[in-house]
Amino acid sequence: MSQIGVIFKRELASYVATPLAYVFTVIFLVLAGSFAFFFGGFFDNGQADLRAFFNYHPWLYLFLVPALSMRLWAEERKSGTLELLMTLPISLRDMVVGKFLAAWVFTGVALILTCPIWFTVNFLGDPDNGVILASYLGSWLMAGAMLSVGSCISACTKNQVIAFIVSVVVCFLMMVSGWEIVIGWWPDWMADWFIESVAALSFLTHFNAFAKGVLDLRDVLYFVIMIAGWLTATAIVIDMKKAN
Amino acid sequence: MIRIDNLTKSFGPFTAVNGLSFSVAPGEVLGFLGPNGAGKSTTMKMITGFLAPTSGKVTVFDHDATEQPLKAKELIGYLPEGAPSYGDMTPRQFLKFIAQVRGFRGSELNARVQRVEKALHLEAVFDQPIETLSKGFKRRVGLAQAIIHDPKVLILDEPTDGLDPNQKQEVRNLIANLSKDKIVIVSTHILEEVSAVCTRAIIIAGGKILADGTPQELEARSRYHGAISMSLQGAGNAESELVKLPQVASVETDEGHLVVFPKAGQSLFAPVNELISKQGWQVDELHVERGRLDEVFRTITGEVA
Numbered sequence: 001m002s003q004i005g006v007i008f009k010r011e012l013a014s015y016v017a018t019p020l021a022y023v024f025t026v027i028f029l030v031l032a033g034s035f036a037f038f039f040g041g042f043f044d045n046g047q048a049d050l051r052a053f054f055n056y057h058p059w060l061y062l063f064l065v066p067a068l069s070m071r072l073w074a075e076e077r078k079s080g081t082l083e084l085l086m087t088l089p090i091s092l093r094d095m096v097v098g099k100f101l102a103a104w105v106f107t108g109v110a111l112i113l114t115c116p117i118w119f120t121v122n123f124l125g126d127p128d129n130g131v132i133l134a135s136y137l138g139s140w141l142m143a144g145a146m147l148s149v150g151s152c153i154s155a156c157t158k159n160q161v162i163a164f165i166v167s168v169v170v171c172f173l174m175m176v177s178g179w180e181i182v183i184g185w186w187p188d189w190m191a192d193w194f195i196e197s198v199a200a201l202s203f204l205t206h207f208n209a210f211a212k213g214v215l216d217l218r219d220v221l222y223f224v225i226m227i228a229g230w231l232t233a234t235a236i237v238i239d240m241k242k243a244n
Numbered sequence: 245m246i247r248i249d250n251l252t253k254s255f256g257p258f259t260a261v262n263g264l265s266f267s268v269a270p271g272e273v274l275g276f277l278g279p280n281g282a283g284k285s286t287t288m289k290m291i292t293g294f295l296a297p298t299s300g301k302v303t304v305f306d307h308d309a310t311e312q313p314l315k316a317k318e319l320i321g322y323l324p325e326g327a328p329s330y331g332d333m334t335p336r337q338f339l340k341f342i343a344q345v346r347g348f349r350g351s352e353l354n355a356r357v358q359r360v361e362k363a364l365h366l367e368a369v370f371d372q373p374i375e376t377l378s379k380g381f382k383r384r385v386g387l388a389q390a391i392i393h394d395p396k397v398l399i400l401d402e403p404t405d406g407l408d409p410n411q412k413q414e415v416r417n418l419i420a421n422l423s424k425d426k427i428v429i430v431s432t433h434i435l436e437e438v439s440a441v442c443t444r445a446i447i448i449a450g451g452k453i454l455a456d457g458t459p460q461e462l463e464a465r466s467r468y469h470g471a472i473s474m475s476l477q478g479a480g481n482a483e484s485e486l487v488k489l490p491q492v493a494s495v496e497t498d499e500g501h502l503v504v505f506p507k508a509g510q511s512l513f514a515p516v517n518e519l520i521s522k523q524g525w526q527v528d529e530l531h532v533e534r535g536r537l538d539e540v541f542r543t544i545t546g547e548v549a
Contacts, residue, residue, distance in 0.1 A: 006344045010330075017332045080328030084389075087292040087324070088345045089317040243255065243295055 007098025066167035069150025131213030138210020141223035148230035178202025251300035262451035275442035321395035327386025331375030360388035463535030474530035
């Protein structure tokens, strides 16, 4: 456990030491705010809720989270520090979890910094704060799931640009797999249970449940299992590909 | 004690290390020699537990590097090739991080960081980002990282590669001054380094051991071993006279010097000295060669290539 802490602290410190942290946070806050006001019609809706704000989170994450996750392992591999790290007395699990947690906590901080919009809606009206809290939780869990996907893809390559693009594509597929249009695309002879399983894997389906204020343990579990699964895959990929 | 038993590593159809076996005892400084691509780095990566062997075994003080990797890694300090480190950290932050991973906390941690800061003369750059440092300082940060926990086993992959002569000398002094009960394995292709710091040298090529002995023993395998190199004045007949000596195998001219090679097992100094005084040649320079490692290296590794 203490080893996870050491990795976590170094990783988090490296975000703050580079411009990455500031660029990420500022762009996230600006985009999250402007999407809510301009596209979401935050004021025009005339309702005291944050649906307009949370609706755009998946699409923001689609580009911002891979930008954060692309360097997780690709950079270590490219600079040779992966070899240094892996010859220190520290288990692969601690490294993978420590680095992931740092990135996840960092997105959590960016998310917390959006709280002025929460204050605003409370000032203007009388929103259901339970729904907003659930939405924040769902948004953070979804960011974590996308980070874990990105972590695994970053472990596959030395090249951060490739890691970014592939992560965007995979996250996009995992988001839209629940859409009617995608479900309808599967050929008729496919078993229903298969199509339903793929649809059930969609980030959006589970995130929307949170956004409606429904805090179902199954949705939490979905994201937790998703994160654990992708992180396990990360460890396996690193172990397999460490020689190249 | 490090024991390496029939170690093999293949990457697809390519065998980088092929059935290597040797052991290293505390107090030995082992020079690992070989041309580029000989399997030096791959072997070191297996000893340090970064790569898993295709077959064979590495044991570090009774800990199997594959089965008890963390125990083995605790005992080892490792400088990977090129001395990688986190460029955005300062040496102070980086060394603190390594010390924390190594399990040090509090005042013990600070004491260790200070000790390596002094040992490697990092004071001037200790709070600058590592990416802004010169190659020599980066290498020293890498070395500091490797010795911070005072390891029983120190594995250095080309520690002096790309350094200037002063920095090379400093790194060699550092290796020589490490306490005498450590195992040190240094890979290099600089042969003077082997004579300067190593108590033992292994030459590998094509993933196999070609020679294993003290630097002196390897030098003795050189045809220059025991040869006399000299430069004479007014001795036009020197070559023909020297060849007549019964102990002499051959005489060659090498950049204005005469090099006299002995027959196997014969000593040349006394007879050559006698001949010089008899003939009344004027000697500008004369010395007995110990043997040339680079020549041994070329001969041995050339046979494989």
